[in-house]
Amino acid sequence: xxxxxxxxxxxxxxxxxxxxxxxxxxxxxxxxxxxxxxxxxxxxxxxxxxxxxxxxxxxxxxxxxxxxxxxxxxxxxxxxxxxxxxxxxxxxxxxxxxxxxxxxxxxxxxxxxxxxxxxxxxxxxxxxxxxxxxxxxxxxxxxxxxxxxxxxxxxxxxxxxxxxxxxxxxxxxxxxxxxxxxxxxxxxxxxxxxxxxxxxxxxxxxxxxxxxxxxxxxxxxxxxxxxxxxxxxxxxxxxxxxxxxxxxxxxxxxxxxxxxxxxxxxxxxxxxxxxxxxxxxxxxxxxxxxxxxxxxxxxxxxxxxxxxxxxxxxxxxxxxxxxxxxxxxxxxxxxxxxxxxxxxxxxxxxxxxxxxxxxxxxxxxxxxxxxxxxxxxxxxxxxxxxxxxxxxxxxxxxxxxxxxxxxxxxxxxxxxxxxxxxxxxxxxxxxxxxxxxxxxxxxxxxxxxxxxxxxxxxxxxxxxxxxxxxxxxxxxxxxxxxxxxxxxxxxxxxxxxxxxxxxxxxxxxxxxxxxxxxxxxxxxxxxxxxxxxxx
RNA sequence: GGGGCGGUAGCUCAGCUGGUUAGAGCAGUGGACUCAUAAUCCAUCGGUCACGGGUUCAAGUCCCGUCCGCCCUACCA
Numbered sequence: 001x002x003x004x005x006x007x008x009x010x011x012x013x014x015x016x017x018x019x020x021x022x023x024x025x026x027x028x029x030x031x032x033x034x035x036x037x038x039x040x041x042x043x044x045x046x047x048x049x050x051x052x053x054x055x056x057x058x059x060x061x062x063x064x065x066x067x068x069x070x071x072x073x074x075x076x077x078x079x080x081x082x083x084x085x086x087x088x089x090x091x092x093x094x095x096x097x098x099x100x101x102x103x104x105x106x107x108x109x110x111x112x113x114x115x116x117x118x119x120x121x122x123x124x125x126x127x128x129x130x131x132x133x134x135x136x137x138x139x140x141x142x143x144x145x146x147x148x149x150x151x152x153x154x155x156x157x158x159x160x161x162x163x164x165x166x167x168x169x170x171x172x173x174x175x176x177x178x179x180x181x182x183x184x185x186x187x188x189x190x191x192x193x194x195x196x197x198x199x200x201x202x203x204x205x206x207x208x209x210x211x212x213x214x215x216x217x218x219x220x221x222x223x224x225x226x227x228x229x230x231x232x233x234x235x236x237x238x239x240x241x242x243x244x245x246x247x248x249x250x251x252x253x254x255x256x257x258x259x260x261x262x263x264x265x266x267x268x269x270x271x272x273x274x275x276x277x278x279x280x281x282x283x284x285x286x287x288x289x290x291x292x293x294x295x296x297x298x299x300x301x302x303x304x305x306x307x308x309x310x311x312x313x314x315x316x317x318x319x320x321x322x323x324x325x326x327x328x329x330x331x332x333x334x335x336x337x338x339x340x341x342x343x344x345x346x347x348x349x350x351x352x353x354x355x356x357x358x359x360x361x362x363x364x365x366x367x368x369x370x371x372x373x374x375x376x377x378x379x380x381x382x383x384x385x386x387x388x389x390x391x392x393x394x395x396x397x398x399x400x401x402x403x404x405x406x407x408x409x410x411x412x413x414x415x416x417x418x419x420x421x422x423x424x425x426x427x428x429x430x431x432x433x434x435x436x437x438x439x440x441x442x443x444x445x446x447x448x449x450x451x452x453x454x455x456x457x458x459x460x461x462x463x464x465x466x467x468x469x470x471x472x473x474x475x476x477x478x479x480x481x482x483x484x485x486x487x488x489x490x491x492x493x494x495x496x497x498x499x500x501x502x503x504x505x506x507x508x509x510x511x512x513x514x515x516x517x518x519x520x521x522x523x524x525x526x527x528x529x530x531x532x533x534x535x
Numbered sequence: 536g537g538g539g540c541g542g543u544a545g546c547u548c549a550g551c552u553g554g555u556u557a558g559a560g561c562a563g564u565g566g567a568c569u570c571a572u573a574a575u576c577c578a579u580c581g582g583u584c585a586c587g588g589g590u591u592c593a594a595g596u597c598c599c600g601u602c603c604g605c606c607c608u609a610c611c612a
Contacts, residue, residue, distance in 0.1 A: 012612065023612040055610080200539050200607070207537085212609085236610055267612035277609085297540095298606080305605075306612095335547075341540085341605075343547065351546095351561060358572060367571035374570075432576040437569065516572055 006046075007038040008259040010243050012266050013050040013096065016076035017061050020084040022332075022344070023267070023299050023306055025316040029329045030296060030338060030413065031265045032090045036469035037408045037416075039091075041496040046259055048246050049085070050096035051077050055235035059221040069221045073099060087316050089325040089472055096246040098223075098238055106245030107238055108226045110285055111214075114172065115227060119284040123171040125213045128162040169231060170215040177280040178209045184279060190292060192275045193411060194339035197268060197295040201275045212237075212277065240278045244287065261288045268295040294411050297341035299332075306344070319349065322521060326471040327353050333413045333470060353518065357474075360424050361463070362517035365478050367431065368456040369514040375440045380457050380483070381450030382507035389430060390455050394502045396426045397462045401500025404466055413470075420466045427459045454507060457482060461505040465494040474517045483509040 011031045014024060028049060035047035053073040062072030077097065085092060096103060114120050184191055185202050192198040215231035216222065222232030241249070243262050248255035266274045271293070279289040298305045306313060319328050331349050334356070336342025372380060383390070403419035431452070439449040461484055468475040468491050479491040487506040488494065 015611070018611065021612080025612085027612050057610090196540055203538055204608080207608095210609090234610080239610085268606080269611065272607090272609065296612080298612080300605085337548080345547090348547065348561085355561065359574060363572050363574055365571095367575080369571090371570050428575060429577095431570075432568075435568085435570090440570085518572080520572055 005043050006259060007035070007043040008046045008048070008247065008262040009035050009038075010047075010262050010264050011049040012264075012270060013052040013098065013239060013242050014081060015055075015057070016051045016053060016073055016081055017058055019313070020080055020316060021306065021313040022316050022319065022328075025084065025088050025328065026299060026332045026336075027265060027267060027296065028085065028090050029088055029332055032088070032092070033329065033333055033413055033469050034263075034265070034408065034411070035093075036091060036472070037405075037496060040469060040492060040494065041405070044258070046094065046247075047092045048094045048096060048243065048262075049090070049092045050094075050242060050246070051081055051098070052235070052239040052242070053077075053097055053099045054222040054232075054238055056216075056219050056221065059219055070099060073097070084316060087320050087325065088328060091472075094246055096242050098242055102251065103242060103245045104223050106248075106250045107223050107233065107241045109250030110241055110244070110281075111233065111237070112226045114281075114284050117284070119173045119176070120170050120214070121173065122168065123211070123213070125167045125169050125171075126164065127167075128164060167217065169213055169217060170225060170228075171211040172214045172237070172281070173284070174212045174277065174280050175209045177283055178205060180283055181205050181209075181276060181279060184289060191289070192271070193292055193294045197271055197275070197293075197339070201271065204272060205276060209276070209280075236273055236277065237281070240273060240281065243278075243290075244282075249287075261291045263291050264293045266293060266295055268297060271295045292411075294339065296338055297336070299336075299344045300341050301344050305341075314344075323349065323353055324473070324518075326474045327357060327518065329470055330357060330417070334417045335414075337414050338411055350521070353521065356421070356424075357518040358516075358520055360421070360428070361467075362474075362519075364424055364428050364431075365460055365481070365517055366514055368453065368460055369481055369511050371436055371440075372453050372457060372511050373513070375436070375449060376453065378511050380505060380507050380509040380511060381454050383451040383454035383458075384447045386451065386455075389434065390451060393426060393430055393455050393459055396422055397459060397502065398500040401462065401466060401497075405497055417467075417470060420463065423459055423463050423466075427456055431456055454505075457511070458502065458505045461488075462499050464491060465496065465499040468492065468494070469496075477515060477517060481512050481514040483511050 009031050011027050014020075018024075031047060031049070035045055039045035051073070053069070058073060059069050062069040065072060067075070082095070084090075085095075098104075111120070182202070182205055185198060185205070189198065192201050212234075214234040214237045215225050215228075216234060217231045220232055222235060223238050225231040225233060243264065244256070244260070245251075247259040247262070249260075264274050264278075274290075274293045275295075278293075282289050300306065301314070316328065319331075323331075327349075331352055332342075332344075335348065335352060372378060386394075400419050400423050404416040407413070407416035407419060434452045436449055436452045439445040439452065460478060460482060464475040464478045464482065464484070476491055479485060482505065484505055485491075487509060488504060
């Protein structure tokens, strides 16, 4: 991808009545790191996140709290979801709420077009309705009745029989798109990633698609169907459209053309909506389908999918309060292969923090800055004739930068970080072998000492740049300590795809005392209580 | 029932289209060093690659079967 290309990346929009946990945090951080990488590489980047506020569940929980759904949503968004972004240091460019006018207008324009073009028709929806829940149930939510209800299907929650009801509403001709979708998966194997997710989607679509009921009339918390305001739009149809409406669909064609199509990062549970329904909707509307739909895996706690009901849900602040936001970002992207499930444990988090961040990167920065301060009064020395060892470091840096960019391009941040980390490991070994503290005792080795420390400092310069999307806080601290800004400018301005070019740090720069990048943590046990529980 | 993904050193995982004595990190053990966040560096211990067949000159890597785990099967990242 050449410099200046559009890179529009989205997270799913969250249902605000959930309590933010590290799974949400993981999604946000992954999208943010990819966005920061592309942005700093010079691509025309835009990152979108937001909240999905319509639907019966929101209506019901709001009512239970004596509020209107709008008030309830405002409160949750302000108290939980916006703060989550701050907790994790997310640099999103936009935050869309499906209750915003720009969204509702865009959605209405979209469904009107589909209606006008004949992709929507009136039909009868038939489904099992639970009076207790006041909603239609899927087969999976029903169980065989027992006792007096023997032989009947009952609601899993109320254990009472459900009724087979019919409702007149609107349907989207999704079945029309089966062949085109299959052709899409075939022609663009990287449309759905990773491979395992693609397989699931292809198999699913091959089994046949039915039309989708896209309106509801039993409650009114949603976007009205423009030609029949007694109906509101099915929440998923509404929610998926956020990716388009936020970019200006139907309202700001110039911006929409500039941003679209998007790259969607989603959890694998909502893969089908994004890889089947969403592209079908776009095809119907004559809009280009997304560039990619990437499904990441689950966080496993104790070998099982993390879940609130099993009390394995962990609030992001529990981690950031002890380890900091940088460590959160680093840990989840480094330790988990993006696209696969990953095990989370406090022990692993703590071990990686200590071994990799504190002892590896943090200590490296600390020892280099300390030696420049001690042996050169804080002035970065010039390098002279490089030896093979010095050249090996340069080669490592060059390769790491190339490999990291390639890995980020293919949605493999874990590999990108591993590639960058070769610099940390090589540099620590290099310093130990070159023994600058020995060179410092011999005035005749003055130039050699300067070259060794320049090499180390320049390596740190490259590290700061390459790691800034992952560790924005620590790398900024390091950038300041290296005294790099006066000659090179702000860290965020350093072109990432040029980070591997040797010799950027100016000799003569003044280093300053470096506060520990990742201080040792004496008591790495989580901040008491397990997950917070919703009211 | 149908579908997807896994089962490789104590732990977390790499091993692409099959090819020399199966790798990494962490943990463990021994040593070196002192610039540094009691840190770093070197060495080393450690595996019947779930199980049973088969194809092949050659299989962790392909085929068949079995066992185990996780997930999806239309509104929880």
